[in-house]
Amino acid sequence: MLDDLRELYQEVILDHGRNPRNLRKPPEANRHAHGHNPMCGDSVVVHATVDDAGVIRDVAFEGRGCAISVASASLMTEVLKGKSQAEAQALFEQFHDMCTKDGTQAGDPDNEELERLQVLAGVREFPMRVKCATLAWHTLNAAMAGGDEVTTE
Amino acid sequence: MTHAAANRLAAAPGDNSAAAFDVARVRADFPILTQEVFGKPLVYLDSAASAQKPRQVIEAMSHAYETCYANVHRGVHRMSQLTTDAFESGREKVAGFLNAGSADEIVFTRNATEAFNLVASCFASAKLARGDEVVISTLEHHANIVPWQLVRDRLGIVLRIVPIDDDGNFLLDDYEALLGPRTKLVAVTHVSNDLGTVVPIKQVIDLAHARGIPVLVDGCQAVPHIKVDVQALDADFYIFTGHKLYGPTGIGVLYGKSALLRELPPYQGGGEMISSVTFEKTTFKDPPHRFEAGTPPIVEAIGLGAAIDYVASLGHEAIAAHETGLRGYAEARLTQVAGLRLVGTAREKASIVSFVMDNAHPHDIGTIVDRAGVAVRTGHHCAQPLMQRLGVAATARASFGLYNTREEVDVLAQALESVHELFG
Numbered sequence: 001m002l003d004d005l006r007e008l009y010q011e012v013i014l015d016h017g018r019n020p021r022n023l024r025k026p027p028e029a030n031r032h033a034h035g036h037n038p039m040c041g042d043s044v045v046v047h048a049t050v051d052d053a054g055v056i057r058d059v060a061f062e063g064r065g066c067a068i069s070v071a072s073a074s075l076m077t078e079v080l081k082g083k084s085q086a087e088a089q090a091l092f093e094q095f096h097d098m099c100t101k102d103g104t105q106a107g108d109p110d111n112e113e114l115e116r117l118q119v120l121a122g123v124r125e126f127p128m129r130v131k132c133a134t135l136a137w138h139t140l141n142a143a144m145a146g147g148d149e150v151t152t153e
Numbered sequence: 154m155t156h157a158a159a160n161r162l163a164a165a166p167g168d169n170s171a172a173a174f175d176v177a178r179v180r181a182d183f184p185i186l187t188q189e190v191f192g193k194p195l196v197y198l199d200s201a202a203s204a205q206k207p208r209q210v211i212e213a214m215s216h217a218y219e220t221c222y223a224n225v226h227r228g229v230h231r232m233s234q235l236t237t238d239a240f241e242s243g244r245e246k247v248a249g250f251l252n253a254g255s256a257d258e259i260v261f262t263r264n265a266t267e268a269f270n271l272v273a274s275c276f277a278s279a280k281l282a283r284g285d286e287v288v289i290s291t292l293e294h295h296a297n298i299v300p301w302q303l304v305r306d307r308l309g310i311v312l313r314i315v316p317i318d319d320d321g322n323f324l325l326d327d328y329e330a331l332l333g334p335r336t337k338l339v340a341v342t343h344v345s346n347d348l349g350t351v352v353p354i355k356q357v358i359d360l361a362h363a364r365g366i367p368v369l370v371d372g373c374q375a376v377p378h379i380k381v382d383v384q385a386l387d388a389d390f391y392i393f394t395g396h397k398l399y400g401p402t403g404i405g406v407l408y409g410k411s412a413l414l415r416e417l418p419p420y421q422g423g424g425e426m427i428s429s430v431t432f433e434k435t436t437f438k439d440p441p442h443r444f445e446a447g448t449p450p451i452v453e454a455i456g457l458g459a460a461i462d463y464v465a466s467l468g469h470e471a472i473a474a475h476e477t478g479l480r481g482y483a484e485a486r487l488t489q490v491a492g493l494r495l496v497g498t499a500r501e502k503a504s505i506v507s508f509v510m511d512n513a514h515p516h517d518i519g520t521i522v523d524r525a526g527v528a529v530r531t532g533h534h535c536a537q538p539l540m541q542r543l544g545v546a547a548t549a550r551a552s553f554g555l556y557n558t559r560e561e562v563d564v565l566a567q568a569l570e571s572v573h574e575l576f577g
Binding site (some may be wrong): 002004008009014018040041065066067128129132 | 191512513514515516517520521524531532533537540546547571574575576
């Protein structure tokens with residue numbers, strides 16, 4: 001039974017779930033949004049610092065949740081630093097496809113960030129958990145669009 | 154099929170006498186229990202969310218559709234009469250089940266939530282004004298919170314909340330202190346859906362009645378486990394749902410004392426609930442039909458009647474003894490799992506066991522035990538204020554029905570040991 005589950009709960013996910021990176025509120029952040037998953041009550045606040053050129057200088061988050069949602073938020077904060085808003089949007093779309101669509105290319109060697117997010121692709125086999133993996137990303141999207149509240153339903 | 158034949162069929166749940174509660178025999182009545190999940194036998198520990206259905210209920214409903222079905226209270230034709238008889242016999246069975254004074258005190262709704270909304274809406278129209286108070290408790294399901302908040306926002310009433318202690322016990326003294334001159338209704342649960350706490354409902358009602366305050370009781374989690382006698386309790390309103398009592402979805406029950414129901418205006422308008430309609434003036438039927446606008450849940454009422462017959466054939470005492478044994482075994486067994494903590498250890502509990510684990514979120518627990526074939530509920534259980542009071546975002550909940558076994562508890566415990574192994 002655990003073999004199946006290790007596809008979902010890979011070491012990287014367990015590590016980021018236990019020790020999330022960028023779990024903080026940067027004082028200089030200028031984009032914020034609160035994300036909420038009404039099904040489980042998980043809640044995340046994403047803080048982004050975007051400079052005048054539209055480049056994401058820093059991303060951090062606060063909140064609690066399951067291993068999948070915390071690991072996904074943690075990994076997101078790591079891969080988005082230095083990206084333009086357009087690049088972040090494109091990455092979100094690729095990541096979302098990876099989490100929801102069967103037969104999506106298993107990693108693009110030229111896309112280092114998507115490679116790193118590949119550890120979350122296991123949620124495809126657990127449809128009830130896709131929202132856990134995408135909550136932080138939806139929340140970041142809302143922050144970038146100037147919203148302040150998003151739910152995954 | 155005649156009505157009498159339909160009754161005989163519904164009342165034939167096998168020889169499950171209270172003297173010998175034979176769980177293997179009970180399980181054979183539930184076709185779904187032979188299903189497998191991920192190649193493992195289904196271990197269904199989510200009856201508090203919705204219970205599985207015995208063959209007797211499924212067959213009673215199929216037979217109604219196949220042999221005795223038309224709209225009710227309408228046609229003069231034979232089939233309508235027979236269906237009306239079967240439908241109203243469902244109402245009589247519910248009345249008997251709750252020991253209501255009369256079947257006219259039983260209103261059918263589409264679910265328990267609609268019954269709460271019905272009372273909130275109609276009671277507010279008839280009885281509540283700005284500044285009046287309604288007392289609910291920390292243990293409530295959202296269905297007994299949100300309708301009152303809607304009334305609060307519409308009329309400016311005040312909600313008072315009875316606290317609980319850290320074990321999940323309803324605090325009777327604090328409750329009594331909340332009852333005041335502006336208290337117009339007490340609306341509390343009989344059994345907590347998340348913690349399993351059994352509220353001392355008789356004392357709750359007596360304390361309210363001593364001040365002339367009526368009491369609404371949420372019995373959704375109580376009726377599958379506890380023999381309820383609304384007259385002995387002297388409850389003013391008592392609500393439960395069919396699908397948690399091994400009956401169908403699509404039907405809820407509102408018991409209301411005749412005198413109280415008569416004082417309430419209609420809930421929704423339409424067919425079935427009227428005496429006469431002109432464009433100038435419409436007059437309404439007496440309860441219960443006044444509150445049943447439109448075609449009611451006809452076959453669901455027949456199915457609910459069959460579910461009540463089924464539960465009665467086993468006997469509430471035998472069911473309670475079986476479930477209490479299971480809960481005790483589960484609590485002892487689960488607390489042996491490293492890092493597991495029970496949430497809700499009230500003095501008196503129904504067969505609901507909620508828990509959290511040190512390093513695993515309930516959602517992760519749910520996913521992992523699912524792979525072992527075990528269905529448990531994870532999340533906030535539609536009781537977010539209760540979660541906030543307990544300082545947890547969510548819990549995992551195993552809830553036991555009359556068909557569960559100790560072996561199934563063992564399967565859950567082993568799966569939880571895997572959770573611990575994975576998450577440390």
